[in-house]
Amino acid sequence: MFRNQYDTDVTTWSPTGRLFQVEYAMEAVKQGSAAIGLRSRSHVVLACVNKAQSELSSHQRKIFKVDDHIGVAIAGLTADGRVLSRYMRSESINHSFTYESPLPVGRLVVHLADKAQVCTQRSWKRPYGVGLLVGGLDESGAHLYYNCPSGNYFEYQAFAIGSRSQAAKTYLERKFESFQESSKEDLIKDAIMAIRETLQGETLKSSLCTVSVLGVDEPFHFLDQESIQKVIDTFEKVPEEEEDAGGDEAEPEAAPGTAGTGVQGGSGDQDVAPMEI
Amino acid sequence: MTFTVPIDNGDSVRIAEEESQRTLYPYVTGTSIVAIKYKDGVLMASDMGGSYGSTLRYKNIERVKAIGKHSLLGASGEISDFQEILRYLDELTLNDNMWDDGNSLGPKEIHNYLTRVMYNRRNKLNPLWNTLVLGGVKNGKSYLGMVSMIGVSFEDDHVATGFGNHLARPILRDEWHADLSFEDGVKLLEKCMRVLLYRDRSAINKLQIAKITEEGVTVSQPYSLKTFWEFSSFHNPTAGAEGSW
Numbered sequence: 001m002f003r004n005q006y007d008t009d010v011t012t013w014s015p016t017g018r019l020f021q022v023e024y025a026m027e028a029v030k031q032g033s034a035a036i037g038l039r040s041r042s043h044v045v046l047a048c049v050n051k052a053q054s055e056l057s058s059h060q061r062k063i064f065k066v067d068d069h070i071g072v073a074i075a076g077l078t079a080d081g082r083v084l085s086r087y088m089r090s091e092s093i094n095h096s097f098t099y100e101s102p103l104p105v106g107r108l109v110v111h112l113a114d115k116a117q118v119c120t121q122r123s124w125k126r127p128y129g130v131g132l133l134v135g136g137l138d139e140s141g142a143h144l145y146y147n148c149p150s151g152n153y154f155e156y157q158a159f160a161i162g163s164r165s166q167a168a169k170t171y172l173e174r175k176f177e178s179f180q181e182s183s184k185e186d187l188i189k190d191a192i193m194a195i196r197e198t199l200q201g202e203t204l205k206s207s208l209c210t211v212s213v214l215g216v217d218e219p220f221h222f223l224d225q226e227s228i229q230k231v232i233d234t235f236e237k238v239p240e241e242e243e244d245a246g247g248d249e250a251e252p253e254a255a256p257g258t259a260g261t262g263v264q265g266g267s268g269d270q271d272v273a274p275m276e277i
Numbered sequence: 278m279t280f281t282v283p284i285d286n287g288d289s290v291r292i293a294e295e296e297s298q299r300t301l302y303p304y305v306t307g308t309s310i311v312a313i314k315y316k317d318g319v320l321m322a323s324d325m326g327g328s329y330g331s332t333l334r335y336k337n338i339e340r341v342k343a344i345g346k347h348s349l350l351g352a353s354g355e356i357s358d359f360q361e362i363l364r365y366l367d368e369l370t371l372n373d374n375m376w377d378d379g380n381s382l383g384p385k386e387i388h389n390y391l392t393r394v395m396y397n398r399r400n401k402l403n404p405l406w407n408t409l410v411l412g413g414v415k416n417g418k419s420y421l422g423m424v425s426m427i428g429v430s431f432e433d434d435h436v437a438t439g440f441g442n443h444l445a446r447p448i449l450r451d452e453w454h455a456d457l458s459f460e461d462g463v464k465l466l467e468k469c470m471r472v473l474l475y476r477d478r479s480a481i482n483k484l485q486i487a488k489i490t491e492e493g494v495t496v497s498q499p500y501s502l503k504t505f506w507e508f509s510s511f512h513n514p515t516a517g518a519e520g521s522w
Contacts, residue, residue: 094393097393098390098393099385099386099389100385100386100387101383101385101389104378104380106378106380107376107378107380108374138378138379138380139286139379139380139381140379140380241281268379276430
């Protein structure tokens with residue numbers, strides 16, 4: 001995408017019928033670190049890559065619980081993501097209070113999309129620079145939606161957003177047909193394997209990813225490091241794991257040992273603004 | 278509260294009375310509603326009278342209405358407030374239908390919405406002067422609840438409002454049991470309504486029984502109960518206290 005004379009204002013159309021500011025906002029989503037969502041008939045799994053600014057800092061939280069039956073994973077401007085998560089929590093709890101009943105995720109997603117659309121049609125606003133993978137339940141079962149900065153939303157069986165998400169998408173495209181009937185355990189395994197695809201060769205460790213699950217009779221919760229590592233161990237039988245294991249236990253939060261520092265963020269990292277994780 | 282304010286020319290002017298802006302007393306009222314859960318859903322009975330104080334002025338008021346696909350609402354108390362509530366629920370169910378997404382508001386959701394409405398009005402010292410009975414069936418589960426004009430709300434297997442609280446509840450406590458058949462449920466309700474007819478001066482002998490099941494709502498045609506007035510104590514009611522009535 002190149003600069004042009006129609007891209008300064010979100011309220012300016014280009015002659016070819018595009019709103020460039022909105023498209024630039026969608027670019028911001030691609031810069032964030034990967035987030036992945038998959039769903040079966042009864043469960044939704046959201047997973048993301050934990051990227052830290054530097055070795056000294058901890059990673060930013062990218063998955064939020066909205067309610068017992070709704071969770072959201074974000075990619076892009078985390079600050080925008082937090083604000084929208086707060087909005088979602090607020091909508092959800094207001095509905096619960098008035099109706100003593102959980103807000104159907106399909107309706108929450110529409111409220112969210114309408115909120116995003118407003119920012120594409122006001123000259124004094126800018127679009128939200130964050131993509132949201134919303135997983136949740138309603139009367140017909142489990143659903144996964146993707147909300148764009150453009151105000152569009154789509155329902156998915158499985159999806160990945162953020163940097164190097166294409167690799168994860170390729171993996172998911174091969175396997176998605178089996179997801180609807182998958183068990184919870186298989187769904188989690190597929191999510192972690194999809195995360196692995198985005199790491200492009202970097203060794204997969206439980207400290208590198210966050211995984212969350214929700215289901216029809218199972219409120220939203222995060223998986224602990226141990227459980228994630230157990231799943232990783234079932235398919236990662238790399239001998240290097242044992243050598244690193246000792247070092248990793250000492251510094252679980254810092255950028256993983258020697259493998260991490262240079263590879264962290266990957267291509268185009270110099271262009272990533274500090275606020276985008 | 279009314280205020281008198283002195284103005285320049287020495288006269289006083291009364292500022293607009295706020296009292297007429299909030300409900301103080303009910304005017305046209307409906308009497309009891311009695312409702313029970315039975316095998317297939319919920320049964321609700323009410324008469325069709327609307328009293329204007331001690332006058333039985335209106336005799337064709339439907340006090341039980343269907344709400345959406347899954348619920349029945351019965352009301353005792355001020356009829357105009359009941360109509361207002363029906364308008365609120367109309368808007369609510371309309372918006373729910375417009376979503377067109379396979380999700381719908383069930384009786385529990387409507388009951389809680391009404392509780393919020395009644396309680397908030399009570400807090401503004403401007404109540405909707407009704408006691409509401411909300412019954413319904415959704416996904417095979419029956420639901421029956423009540424909300425009062427001050428926002429007190431609860432669920433139960435059998436409920437009654439107004440005089441029904443005093444006259445019907447004891448009967449229901451003794452004779453209600455789970456999985457009543459339709460015929461037994463109607464018999465039980467008729468028993469309660471007959472007692473109310475004898476003893477509640479604002480009851481009339483024209484009642485409707487509404488039924489809600491998974492399939493939907495049916496409201497019966499109005500009909501009357503057989504009454505018996507030949508009890509010996511009715512012949513000479515003042516026998517024990519000559520001169521009284």
